[in-house]
Amino acid sequence: MHGYAHDHAAKSEQETIVTLEARLLAKNDALAERNRAWFRGREILALNLVSSPGSGKTTLLERAIRDLGSEAFIAVIEGDQATVNDSERIRAAGAPCVQVNTGTGCHLEADMIARGLAELKPPVGSMVLIENVGNLVCPALFDLGEHAKVAILSVTEGEDKPLKYPHMFQASRAVLLNKIDLVPHLDFDVEKAVENARVVNPDIAVFRVSARTGEGLAAWYGWVREQAAAVRASPF
Amino acid sequence: MHELGITRNVVAIASEAAQGRRVLKVTLEVGRLSGVMTEAIRFCFDTVAEGTALDGAELEIREIDAQARCLACGTVYAMPTLFTACACGSRECERLAGEELKIKTIELEEAA
Numbered sequence: 001m002h003g004y005a006h007d008h009a010a011k012s013e014q015e016t017i018v019t020l021e022a023r024l025l026a027k028n029d030a031l032a033e034r035n036r037a038w039f040r041g042r043e044i045l046a047l048n049l050v051s052s053p054g055s056g057k058t059t060l061l062e063r064a065i066r067d068l069g070s071e072a073f074i075a076v077i078e079g080d081q082a083t084v085n086d087s088e089r090i091r092a093a094g095a096p097c098v099q100v101n102t103g104t105g106c107h108l109e110a111d112m113i114a115r116g117l118a119e120l121k122p123p124v125g126s127m128v129l130i131e132n133v134g135n136l137v138c139p140a141l142f143d144l145g146e147h148a149k150v151a152i153l154s155v156t157e158g159e160d161k162p163l164k165y166p167h168m169f170q171a172s173r174a175v176l177l178n179k180i181d182l183v184p185h186l187d188f189d190v191e192k193a194v195e196n197a198r199v200v201n202p203d204i205a206v207f208r209v210s211a212r213t214g215e216g217l218a219a220w221y222g223w224v225r226e227q228a229a230a231v232r233a234s235p236f
Numbered sequence: 237m238h239e240l241g242i243t244r245n246v247v248a249i250a251s252e253a254a255q256g257r258r259v260l261k262v263t264l265e266v267g268r269l270s271g272v273m274t275e276a277i278r279f280c281f282d283t284v285a286e287g288t289a290l291d292g293a294e295l296e297i298r299e300i301d302a303q304a305r306c307l308a309c310g311t312v313y314a315m316p317t318l319f320t321a322c323a324c325g326s327r328e329c330e331r332l333a334g335e336e337l338k339i340k341t342i343e344l345e346e347a348a
Contacts (some may be wrong), residue, residue, distance in 0.1 A: 016260075016346055020253055022339045024245045024264075107238060138238035141271050166318040167271045200319045202327055 028142055031110035035145025038117065039128070045072075045228040046128040048108075048144050050168055051152035052161075053134030056178040058086045059211040060152065061129055062093040068221060069094055072228065073126035077116040079108040079133045086131065096120055107138035110145055127228065140167035147231055148173035155179050155186055159193035166200045174205040174223060181210040239276035242337070243284045246277070250342045251289040261294040261343035267334040269302045269318055302334020 023029070039046045049057050065074050076097040078087045087099035098116040100108060113130065122128050130146060132139040140149075151172040153161055156179060162169040169175065175197050183190060194206050205223055209216035250262050266274050274297045281295045302315040308326035315334060321327045 016344045017341055018253060018344060019341050020249070020339045022249045022253070024242050024249070024337045024339065027245070105241070109241075137271070141238060163319075170318055199327075 025141065025143075028110050031114060032143035032145040035110055035113050035117070037145075038114075039145060039147070040231070040234065042122070042124045042126075043232045044122055044124070044126050044128055045224070045231045046130065046144075046146040047224070047227070048130045048132055048139070048146035048149045049152060050132045050136070050139045050149055050172065051134060051154075052136050052157060055134070055152040055154040055157070056211050057131050057134070057152055058089055060176065060178065060209070061095075061131060062089060063211050063214070063217060064129065064221070064224075065090065065093040065095040067217065068127070068224065071225075073123055075120045075122040075126060075128050077108075077113060077120070077128065077130045079112070079131060081105070081133060102133055106133055106135050107142050108132050108144060109142050113144045125232070127224075136161070136165040136168045140165075140171045147227060151175045152178050153193065153197075155183050155188040155190065155193075159189050160196055162193070162196040162200045169197055169200045169204065172201070172204060174207065174220075176220060177206065177208045178211055180208045180215055181213045239273055240280050240284070242272060243277050243280045246281070246339060247284050247288050247290050249339055250293075253342060254289045254344055257289065257347060258345040259290045259293045259342050260345055261296060262290065263296040263298065263340045263342070265298050265300055265336045265338050265340045267300045267302060267336040269315065269331075269334040270337045272337060274299060298340065300333055300336050303332045304329040304334075305332055 051057055061076060068074060074095045076090045076095050078090060078097055078099045079102055080086055081102055084099050087097040090097040098119050100112045100116060130144060149172040151168055153175055155177060177193060197204050197206060207216055207220040209220055246262060250259050266272055278295060285291050285293055303312060304315045305312050306322035306324060306326050307328040307330060309322060309324040311322055313322055322329060
């Protein structure tokens with residue numbers, strides 16, 4: 001009888017403790033994979049631009065739309081906590097744009113991208129540029145289904161940003177050191193910034209650019225073209 | 237503050253798995269390099285759980301130390317930061333632990 005009672009207790013405990021092993025971001029990751037397959041099937045290059053507020057993301061996008069618009073159809077998904085200012089700038093530059101206001105949310109998630117794509121309907125072979133919410137923390141964790149994240153670090157920030165926000169620089173395939181034309185007026189150590197980015201991510205591609213003067217943009221566009229070619233060449 | 241959204245995911249996933257039963261305790265595994273602050277999860281858990289199957293549930297968070305295997309020399313080493321190099325100097329590594337972000341178990345009220 002004693003054995004039975006013991007077995008019964010063990011069994012009831014087994015029933016009340018349920019092993020889930022459930023990944024907390026599983027839903028976002030699944031939706032991101034769906035976006036990724038959608039992009040791949042249409043040979044669309046999707047880049048997720050991430051940075052602190054004020055790094056010059058929108059200006060870089062405006063330049064890219066003007067400079068690359070004749071080579072590829074470019075559509076933009078704009079994430080901001082509030083206002084439609086950025087999307088108005090993007091449309092003025094000549095690209096269709098969907099603005100996602102995240103409200104109190106500090107990053108874009110994969111379902112927001114899916115909704116944006118449903119509205120934008122980017123054609124085969126186009127480019128979708130996603131401007132994430134200005135924030136170097138949260139967007140690193142949320143896969144949107146993009147081909148690559150591109151971090152933008154302006155030289156008016158600290159050169160130790162890659163060490164302070166390693167998740168973001170590790171998750172990014174390239175970093176743009178923007179506002180490089182301002183370096184003569186600043187104490188920003190460009191080489192140190194590059195070294196810090198490589199400490200965190202040895203494989204990261206680095207481009208020194210100025211969205212204002214156009215300096216260095218040709219090399220960055222070269223990288224974008226390589227990525228677009230890789231997307232077209234990858235088997236579905 | 238992505239922790240608020242993540243805490244909502246905890247409550248949503250656990251509620252669904254509970255299938256109508258009350259959840260007495262949730263145990264999370266959070267890697268130290270997961271990019272999530274456990275304090276922030278604790279801070280919002282009670283509020284997010286209010287009125288759900290997890291109302292009043294205990295929250296246990298097991299923090300997992302990060303470890304990596306060096307791809308140059310094969311050593312397994314502790315990784316307190318995302319960019320800790322191996323003693324041999326190499327940064328090329330395979331991360332073995334420390335990025336976990338999951339619900340390990342839930343404890344349910346006994347079925348009536």
